[in-house]
Amino acid sequence: MSMFYAGRHRGPSHPSQVGKRAGATMVAVAAVSLGTATIGAQSATAAPSATSAATFSGLVKQGSRGTVVKQIQQKVGVSADGIFGSRTAYAVKRWQRSHGLTADGVVGPRTGTKMGLGSTTTRSSRTTASSTARTNFTGLVRQGSRGTVVKQVQRVVGVSADGIFGSGTAAAVKRWQRSHGLTADGVVGPRTGSAMGITGSTRSTTTTTSRSTTRTAVSSSGIINTAASLVGTPYVMGGTSPSTGFDCSGFTQYVFARNGKTLPRTAEQQRQATTRVSSPRVGDLVFFGAPAWHMGIYAGNGQMYDAGNSRVDTTKRAIWTSAVTYGRV
Known part of the structure; x- marks a missing residue:
């Protein structure tokens, strides 16, 4: 006797054959499902690895040098000279603030990762200080000193290398000393000089230079010529050189230093260090x-x-305004 199946006449199937067919169908469906899940799982695990970014693990700050500093400078929009000076630090702070980070001017792991710096690109920056500590420095360089050794010091601490050890250089030396676990006195003696990798001995020449500087008369024409040559240099709070920018007292300090006269750092200190005059002449403050x-x-x-x-x-x-006073150096 025939049975009716979905509009067609079909002979009766043996129960064992029905079970085999149903089982085969279930196995096939399960296999397809399992294959799909496996492919999906593989895709899910593969995707992050294709888009994962390297984590920055270095520490780059004022005084650092090298290719990583150039990467940072390009990222924050300043001249990429590879020297992490005060202008770079200021630009890093702006970048950090705009990206919701602590604005300390230091490129550590969090800031570096946010900038997209590589995990292995900071080795030279982090070891700059230790890699240069290869000398046995026996000199003594401090505020008032001049010469090629002063230029070496200025390059290490990240200020303009003009060879004149003024208050800006002293402040930068103190920062460098603090960051390297040394006594922050702003004086480059044997211990600091050796840690910096400075070559040469300046103990005798430093004293002679300082004394001769004290006796040098300030030329008003030289002061004005130097000042005029710096027109257009950007204003930067705390700036003391053309490479970093100037604030008001940093500008006057730099101009007078270029003409053989050391001035204190701040405007009030400079006011107190000058002789007040009622009839000013060109070159007075x-x-x-x-x-x-x-x-x-x-x-x-x-x-x-x-x-x-x-x-x-x-x-x-x-x-x-007429509410000003004049001082002569």
Whole structure:
């Protein structure tokens, strides 16, 4: 007797054959499902490895040098000279603030990873100090010193290498000493000099140079010529050189140092270090306020050279108020 199946007449199947067919179908479905899950699992595990980024594990900060510093400088938009100076630190802080990071100006693991720096690219930066410590320095270099050894020191601490050990260099030396576990006195003696990798001995020449500097008369024409040559240098808070930018007292300190005279660092310190005059002449210092909150170099005819503020770079402009005093070095 025939049975009716889905509109067709079909002979009855043996129960064992029905079971075999059903079992085969279930096995096939399970195999397809298992294969799909396996492929999906493989895809899920493969995707992250294709897009994972290297984790930065270095530490790059003011005073560091090398190719990693150049990468950082390119990322934060400053000149990529490979020297991590104050301008680079300032730009790093801006970048950190804009990316929700602690704005300390130091490129550590978190900032470096965010910047996309590689995990193995900081070895030279992290070992810069130790790799240069290969000398037995026996000299003594400090504020007031000049010469090629001072230039070596300035290159290590990341300031303009003009060969004049002023207060800006002393401050940078102190920072370097603190970061390397040394006494932060701003003086490069045997221990600091050896750690920096400085070559040569300057104990005798340093004293002679300092004394001769004290006796050097300041040339007003030299002061004005130097000041004029720096017009256009960017204003940077704390800046003390053309390579990093100037603030007002950093500008005057640099100009006078280039003409053989060492001045203190701040505007008020410079006001106190000068002789007040009522009839200014070209090359005298102009002070705003007492204590001084701003200053410049008198250029004659009611004008001055100064590093203004974040909106006014180093320039020559009119003295806008009569409430000023003048000091002569």
